[in-house]
Amino acid sequence: MEAVAPREHALQFTGEGSAYFRIWIVNLALTIITVGLYSPWAKVRRLRYIYGNTLLDGSPFEFHGDPLALLKGRLIGVLLLVGYTQAAKVSLVLWLAVVAAIAVALPWLLWKSQKFRLANSSYRGIRFGFDGTLRAAYAVFALPIALFMAPYIWLAALGLNGAQAQKPSAAMFAPVMLLFLLLAVAYPWIFLRVYRYFHAQARIGSARFAFSATLAGAYGLAFSALGLFALAMVLALLLGTITGLGVSWIARHGAWIWPGAAAVDPGVAGRADSIIGISAGVIAGYVVVLCVYPIFAALKQNFLWGKTSLDGAPLQSRAHGMALLRIVAGNVFLMLLTLGLYWPFALMRSLRYQLGVISWTGDPQQIVAQAGDAAVSATGEETMELLGLDFSL
Amino acid sequence: MVAGRYFDGQSSRARPALFSLGNGSLRIECDELVREVALADLEFALSRGRAPTRIALRGGGLCELADTPELHSLLRALGARRPALERFESHRNAIVGVLIVFLALMAVIWRWGIPLAADGIVDRVPLAWESRLGETALGQLDEGGIFRSSTLADARQAQIRAAFARLRRPEGSTPAHIVFRRLGVPNAFALPGGTIVMADELVVLAQDDDSALMTVLGHELGHVQARDGLRALVRATLFSTLAAWYLGDISSFVASAGAGITSLSYSRAAESAADGYALQLMRANAISTRGAALLFQRLAGGATGRDGDAAKGASASTIPEYLSTHPDIQERIRRFERGADDAGAARAAPP
Numbered sequence: 001m002e003a004v005a006p007r008e009h010a011l012q013f014t015g016e017g018s019a020y021f022r023i024w025i026v027n028l029a030l031t032i033i034t035v036g037l038y039s040p041w042a043k044v045r046r047l048r049y050i051y052g053n054t055l056l057d058g059s060p061f062e063f064h065g066d067p068l069a070l071l072k073g074r075l076i077g078v079l080l081l082v083g084y085t086q087a088a089k090v091s092l093v094l095w096l097a098v099v100a101a102i103a104v105a106l107p108w109l110l111w112k113s114q115k116f117r118l119a120n121s122s123y124r125g126i127r128f129g130f131d132g133t134l135r136a137a138y139a140v141f142a143l144p145i146a147l148f149m150a151p152y153i154w155l156a157a158l159g160l161n162g163a164q165a166q167k168p169s170a171a172m173f174a175p176v177m178l179l180f181l182l183l184a185v186a187y188p189w190i191f192l193r194v195y196r197y198f199h200a201q202a203r204i205g206s207a208r209f210a211f212s213a214t215l216a217g218a219y220g221l222a223f224s225a226l227g228l229f230a231l232a233m234v235l236a237l238l239l240g241t242i243t244g245l246g247v248s249w250i251a252r253h254g255a256w257i258w259p260g261a262a263a264v265d266p267g268v269a270g271r272a273d274s275i276i277g278i279s280a281g282v283i284a285g286y287v288v289v290l291c292v293y294p295i296f297a298a299l300k301q302n303f304l305w306g307k308t309s310l311d312g313a314p315l316q317s318r319a320h321g322m323a324l325l326r327i328v329a330g331n332v333f334l335m336l337l338t339l340g341l342y343w344p345f346a347l348m349r350s351l352r353y354q355l356g357v358i359s360w361t362g363d364p365q366q367i368v369a370q371a372g373d374a375a376v377s378a379t380g381e382e383t384m385e386l387l388g389l390d391f392s393l
Numbered sequence: 394m395v396a397g398r399y400f401d402g403q404s405s406r407a408r409p410a411l412f413s414l415g416n417g418s419l420r421i422e423c424d425e426l427v428r429e430v431a432l433a434d435l436e437f438a439l440s441r442g443r444a445p446t447r448i449a450l451r452g453g454g455l456c457e458l459a460d461t462p463e464l465h466s467l468l469r470a471l472g473a474r475r476p477a478l479e480r481f482e483s484h485r486n487a488i489v490g491v492l493i494v495f496l497a498l499m500a501v502i503w504r505w506g507i508p509l510a511a512d513g514i515v516d517r518v519p520l521a522w523e524s525r526l527g528e529t530a531l532g533q534l535d536e537g538g539i540f541r542s543s544t545l546a547d548a549r550q551a552q553i554r555a556a557f558a559r560l561r562r563p564e565g566s567t568p569a570h571i572v573f574r575r576l577g578v579p580n581a582f583a584l585p586g587g588t589i590v591m592a593d594e595l596v597v598l599a600q601d602d603d604s605a606l607m608t609v610l611g612h613e614l615g616h617v618q619a620r621d622g623l624r625a626l627v628r629a630t631l632f633s634t635l636a637a638w639y640l641g642d643i644s645s646f647v648a649s650a651g652a653g654i655t656s657l658s659y660s661r662a663a664e665s666a667a668d669g670y671a672l673q674l675m676r677a678n679a680i681s682t683r684g685a686a687l688l689f690q691r692l693a694g695g696a697t698g699r700d701g702d703a704a705k706g707a708s709a710s711t712i713p714e715y716l717s718t719h720p721d722i723q724e725r726i727r728r729f730e731r732g733a734d735d736a737g738a739a740r741a742a743p744p
Contacts, residue, residue, distance in 0.1 A: 052438060059457060124400045
């Protein structure tokens with residue numbers, strides 16, 4: 001064995017649209033036929049394909065989740081949802097009780113599902129693990145959940161006092177606005193704490209992940225998002241106005257393009273084609289704003305993975321916003337053209353890019369299993385023991 | 394012999410290894426180590442592409458096998474079989490078949506499943522909820538500036554309301570009321586729960602012919618009675634749920650666009666039924682529907698640009714909105730003309 005200087009190992013994604021399409025369409029058909037009962041099996045098949053085609057140093061990751069465990073998680077989710085929607089019919093108090101119960105259970109559910117997901121992932125026969133504690137989950141999630149719920153509880157409390165008979169007043173909604181503002185201002189901090197909890201407590205075998213992002217970094221990311229959004233709004237306004245004016249001009253004068261335009265009373269037409277113009281402008285603006293999302297996704301991915309290290313060696317993520325935008329734009333276009341049937345190809349394309357730009361400077365040969373973790377081949381018991389709750393779709 | 398890499402399950406160190414069929418087992422030769430693992434303790438993850446094929450060993454350990462012709466004979470000898478579903482998926486024709494079945498299923502759900510489910514839900518929604526929904530919708534349309542307050546004279550509004558109140562409807566009909574708004578286009582529609590929105594522009598276009606307005610209101614009452622507004626809303630919600638599921642985590646933009654398209658209109662059947670309701674109601678109230686036929690003619694003329702005079706006032710919109718949701722205008726005009734004769738006969742006959 002020669003001692004090698006740490007070199008970068010990029011993730012390689014080998015999934016292919018043509019193969020994934022087969023899995024996807026069969027999953028869809030089976031899920032419809034079974035009225036949704038097949039969906040946990042569908043999810044496992046999907047994740048196994050995606051994990052199994054994500055390679056580090058030539059070896060794939062693997063997903064071992066038990067569909068039955070997922071089904072159980074899903075049934076609990078459905079129960080909560082039914083409780084949430086039906087309780088409101090019975091009484092406001094019962095609804096509040098259900099909402100409170102969900103709020104209290106949420107950190108526990110998130111903690112369970114993260115444990116489940118990682119305990120059922122492996123690399124080279126070595127299981128991932130999640131060591132975050134339940135207590136820490138409550139510490140991390142209590143405040144955001146409380147901030148998020150408070151407006152609803154406040155409004156419901158007003159309802160209990162019979163305030164719905166009154167006209168809504170500014171005084172009633174001021175606390176709600178204040179809470180939303182607070183949530184928005186605190187968001188980067190909450191976001192950072194959540195990711196620190198999820199990333200810093202994860203490990204592969206005994207190789208631990210660490211997360212070094214700072215509060216300044218999180219707010220920096222938030223401000224670049226705001227900046228991007230502001231820029232997009234200006235562009236959208238500009239493009240929207242130009243498109244709107246152009247389209248309404250064509251609607252008014254363009255009899256040679258659209259014969260219907262000539263026959264219309266100008267006074268009425270002015271209003272009607274301004275409606276067409278405004279619609280066209282709004283759509284153009286909307287498209288510009290949509291462009292922000294891939295660019296931001298690239299920034300966010302670079303931030304999150306760039307600040308993560310594994311076994312003391314840093315990870316890098318070098319996604320380019322414009323490159324991702326090109327991919328996503330092409331995907332959206334082809335999906336619209338094919339009524340969504342292009343989706344599996346689109347997913348493979350964007351994963352190939354988004355995973356391919358992530359690399360690790362550590363040594364993939366030196367990860368050691370942790371005693372007590374399940375052996376890769378064992379299935380069922382461990383996962384059931386973990387209750388295997390998973391709420392992500 | 395198949396070359397590959399062996400991992401002992403304790404460390405991620407890749408060790409070059411040779412794999413072959415042992416005595417009812419998988420034989421692994423790796424440096425100094427020779428290991429035989431019984432077939433029952435093997436778990437196969439057969440590659441479906443460029444990733445290597447793996448064999449996990451119960452009790453720890455993992456083999457990665459290079460994709461060579463020998464690999465396939467070794468796997469066959471070890472009794473590795475792809476899961477039935479994977480084998481099925483490897484046939485191109487099977488996939489084409491599934492695609493066709495899937496599209497057919499989606500079409501069936503879209504065409505029959507969702508309407509049926511929506512009917513079931515609508516039957517269970519109390520009228521009070523529906524009214525609240527309609528009020529909320531009206532509030533949003535008002536606040537959003539899509540509706541502007543009416544400029545019709547109060548006296549004219551009161552006149553129409555009085556005529557509307559005089560309409561005799563079957564016992565137990567859903568109560569309804571009119572609100573006047575400026576919409577920019579001559580239109581009228583029923584919100585969920587019995588609120589009928591009447592555009593100033595339509596009143597102007599009717600040129601003081603109250604029988605035409607009553608027929609239009611009768612049509613809207615048909616929608617109110619059939620709860621078409623709520624039905625359309627439930628359908629759109631179900632459809633967007635289906636679309637969101639189908640499109641998975643694709644941007645919700647695509648999903649919401651789909652819902653917009655379906656919520657565009659009531660079904661042709663619902664429109665036709667509402668026309669039938671209006672005709673019956675007018676007949677019962679001895680009101681001629683000829684005025685309505687004329688009004689529709691003016692709407693149609695304005696929209697297609699054939700009738701220059703009809704474009705007068707607030708009529709002719711370049712978005713024939715009322716028409717886009719009301720297909721086959723000529724057929725409707727004929728129907729209301731025929732209905733007019735019936736009503737005329739009814740009026741002539743002694744009560």
